[in-house]
Amino acid sequence: MLSKKTRYAMMAMIKLATEYGKGPILxxxxxxxxxxxxxxxxxxxxxxxxxxxxxxxxxxxxxxYLLKHPKDVNLAEIIRHFEGTIALLHCVSxxxxxxxxxxxNEAECKIKSVFKDIRDYTFRLLEGKTLEELASSKQTDM
Amino acid sequence: MLSKKTRYAMMAMIKLATEYGKGPILxxxxxxxxxxxxxxxxxxxxxxxxxxxxxxxxxxxxxxYLLKHPKDVNLAEIIRHFEGTIALLHCVSxxxxxxxxxxxNEAECKIKSVFKDIRDYTFRLLEGKTLEELASSKQTDM
DNA sequence: CATTAAGTACACCGACATAGTGTACAATAG
DNA sequence: CTATTGTACACTATGTCGGTGTACTTAATG
Numbered sequence: 001m002l003s004k005k006t007r008y009a010m011m012a013m014i015k016l017a018t019e020y021g022k023g024p025i026l027x028x029x030x031x032x033x034x035x036x037x038x039x040x041x042x043x044x045x046x047x048x049x050x051x052x053x054x055x056x057x058x059x060x061x062x063x064x065y066l067l068k069h070p071k072d073v074n075l076a077e078i079i080r081h082f083e084g085t086i087a088l089l090h091c092v093s094x095x096x097x098x099x100x101x102x103x104x105n106e107a108e109c110k111i112k113s114v115f116k117d118i119r120d121y122t123f124r125l126l127e128g129k130t131l132e133e134l135a136s137s138k139q140t141d142m
Numbered sequence: 143m144l145s146k147k148t149r150y151a152m153m154a155m156i157k158l159a160t161e162y163g164k165g166p167i168l169x170x171x172x173x174x175x176x177x178x179x180x181x182x183x184x185x186x187x188x189x190x191x192x193x194x195x196x197x198x199x200x201x202x203x204x205x206x207y208l209l210k211h212p213k214d215v216n217l218a219e220i221i222r223h224f225e226g227t228i229a230l231l232h233c234v235s236x237x238x239x240x241x242x243x244x245x246x247n248e249a250e251c252k253i254k255s256v257f258k259d260i261r262d263y264t265f266r267l268l269e270g271k272t273l274e275e276l277a278s279s280k281q282t283d284m
Numbered sequence: 285c286a287t288t289a290a291g292t293a294c295a296c297c298g299a300c301a302t303a304g305t306g307t308a309c310a311a312t313a314g
Numbered sequence: 315c316t317a318t319t320g321t322a323c324a325c326t327a328t329g330t331c332g333g334t335g336t337a338c339t340t341a342a343t344g
Contacts, residue, residue, distance in 0.1 A: 001225070001226070001227060001229070001230060001231070001232070002230050002231060003330090003331070003332085004331075004332065004333095005331075005332075007231070007244070010253065011244060014253075024290090026290080027290085027291075028290095034244065035243070035244050037332085037333070037334095039333070039334060039335090040332065040333055040334090042291080042292085043332095043333085045291090046291085046292070046293085056290095056291060056292090057290085057291080057340090057341080058289090058290060058291050058292085058339070058340040058341055058342095059288090059289065059290050059291080059339090059340050059341025059342055060288070060289050060290060060341065060342040060343070061289085061290080061341085061342065062289075062290045062291060062340085062341070062342090063290075063291080064291085075253075075256070083143070084143065085143065087143070088143060088144050089143070089144060089149070090143070101177070102149070102153060102176065102177050110271075110275070110276055111152065111156075111217075111271075111276060114217070114267055114268065114271050117267060118263070118264050118267055118268075121260070121263050121264075122260050122263075122264070125256055125259060125260055126256065126260075129252075129253075129256050133252070134252055134253060145301090145302070145303085146302080146303065146304095147302075147303075166319095168319080169319085169320075170319095179303085179304070179305095181304070181305060181306090182303065182304055182305090184320080184321085185303095185304085187320090188320085188321070188322085198319095198320060198321090199311090199312075199319085199320080200310070200311040200312055200313095200318090200319055200320050200321080201310090201311055201312025201313055201314095201317090201318060201319050201320080202312065202313040202314070202317070202318050202319065203312085203313065203314095203318090203319085204311085204312070204313090204318075204319045204320060205319075205320080206320085285344100286343100286344090287342100287343085287344090288341100288342090288343090289340100289341085289342085289343100290339100290340085290341080290342095291338105291339085291340080291341100292337100292338075292339070292340095293336100293337085293338075293339095294335105294336095294337100295334100295335085295336090296333105296334080296335075296336100297332105297333085297334075297335095298331105298332095298333090298334100299330105299331085299332090299333105300329105300330085300331080300332100301328100301329085301330075301331090302327100302328085302329075302330090303326100303327090303328085303329100304325105304326085304327085304328100305324100305325080305326075305327095306323105306324085306325075306326095307322100307323095307324090307325100308321100308322085308323100309320105309321075309322075310319100310320085310321070310322095311318100311319085311320080311321095312317100312318085312319080312320100313316100313317090313318085313319100314315100314316090314317090314318105
């Protein structure tokens with residue numbers, strides 16, 4: 001199950017994608033339209049900024065805005081950052097791989113192949129979902 | 143990411159499947175061969191017993207044994223029980239469905255369809271992996 | 285230049301989940 | 315009867331999640 005933080009991050013990014021090119025958007029506006037506690041959202045947006053996705057402007061008429069083009073950001077990257085990995089087991093993760101702590105012989109492990117298959121499928125789908133696509137279908141929010 | 147408890151449960155079940163029909167297996171033997179802390183494993187086996195998968199015998203020559211045939215138990219049920227759901231979002235879960243707390247119009251939500259797709263694929267694969275299949279390939283452990 | 289509206293920084297916190305452990309008891313084989 | 319096994323369940327240590335508190339910095343505007 002994804003954490004709230006991850007879901008909030010996705011929602012905020014999609015919102016910012018729908019407003020792409022319109023200049024800075026207030027945290028408060030995002031919080032309100034996406035139903036996210038504002039103080040929590042501040043932390044998340046700051047984190048997304050440090051990841052290089054967002055820019056911000058201080059002071060009056062400040063706010064956050066997408067730095068990258070919506071077609072260049074997909075759900076896989078966002079989820080991977082906030083969840084640590086896409087995979088259900090470390091031993092099948094690409095970016096957070098750790099050798100299995102139990103397996104005596106990973107190559108022969110049949111469980112591993114199922115989870116690897118699941119991770120690959122999941123990754124492929126999430127990677128294919130760009131903010132552009134998600135924003136365009138957004139009469140409604142997530 | 144799956145919890146240790148879930149992984150331990152899967153491993154213990156596979157181990158018991160490899161010993162299916164051989165009578166009760168000691169907790170200690172499972173703990174040792176699968177590298178699971180014994181006291182923790184006790185809790186897990188008890189839980190699996192309450193789920194109806196395992197039987198047990200007390201006293202000398204006691205232990206746990208699979209009640210169901212290994213071909214009648216799959217990974218999906220085990221994971222679902224210990225993780226609560228297979229899905230990454232409640233709103234796409236079959237067994238732990240909850241309406242999306244954010245979505246104003248779930249039917250139109252494009253994110254939902256991706257996660258539904260992922261859940262369905264994951265479930266299909268895990269459901270197809272029976273203990274019988276996993277035990278037969280088990281020169282090595284998970 | 286003062287005021288006000290924004291984001292920034294980061295420490296802190298309560299609640300809950302995870303991963304166990306302690307202790308005492310009950311059943312069974314031999 | 316006794317040793318060996320599982321049973322029961324309360325407890326605990328640690329970490330993560332989902333925030334909040336407080337003070338500060340920057341920028342627009344009038």
